[in-house]
Amino acid sequence: xxxxxxxxxxxxxxxxxxxxxxxxxxxxxxxxxxxxxxxxxxxxxxxxxxxxxxxxxxxxxxxxxxxxxxxxxxxxxxxxxxxxxxxxxxxxxxxxxxxxxxxxxxxxxxxxxxxxxxxxxxxxxxxxxxxxxxxxxxxxxxxxxxxxxxxxxxxxxx
Numbered sequence: 001x002x003x004x005x006x007x008x009x010x011x012x013x014x015x016x017x018x019x020x021x022x023x024x025x026x027x028x029x030x031x032x033x034x035x036x037x038x039x040x041x042x043x044x045x046x047x048x049x050x051x052x053x054x055x056x057x058x059x060x061x062x063x064x065x066x067x068x069x070x071x072x073x074x075x076x077x078x079x080x081x082x083x084x085x086x087x088x089x090x091x092x093x094x095x096x097x098x099x100x101x102x103x104x105x106x107x108x109x110x111x112x113x114x115x116x117x118x119x120x121x122x123x124x125x126x127x128x129x130x131x132x133x134x135x136x137x138x139x140x141x142x143x144x145x146x147x148x149x150x151x152x153x154x155x156x157x158x
Contacts, residue, residue, distance in 0.1 A: 057083075089140065
């Protein structure tokens with residue numbers, strides 16, 4: 001969200017995360033000169049609401065891998081409700097290739113999936129078709145993938 005705020009001074013950002021994480025976010029927003037464009041909201045995105053039709057963009061930056069498939073589907077539904085008509089959900093994640101063979105730059109995502117298996121209760125990495133299916137089920141209409149290896153940026157429009 002910082003690059004958006006830097007590029008467009010009228011941008012207003014609501015950052016939702018745990019308080020300790022927001023301390024880090026506040027530090028970087030201040031260092032980049034955009035802290036005044038931010039509202040910092042401490043909370044748990046699993047439990048809290050994002051509201052209805054209040055945002056143009058919802059960014060899920062490297063969050064889905066810790067939430068698992070069911071948690072990600074729930075986040076997508078929350079994001080869809082929170083967006084205004086025409087709004088976008090941006091998902092930044094490491095995505096393995098569809099067959100999970102480590103091809104096409106997907107080996108890093110598979111190694112990261114192993115890390116999630118060992119260190120989380122429900123985390124993992126998911127393929128682009130999985131994300132697209134979940135977003136479509138949540139009500140998103142348009143889809144675009146941007147390859148930024150090792151991660152991908154997935155854009156879903158309401």
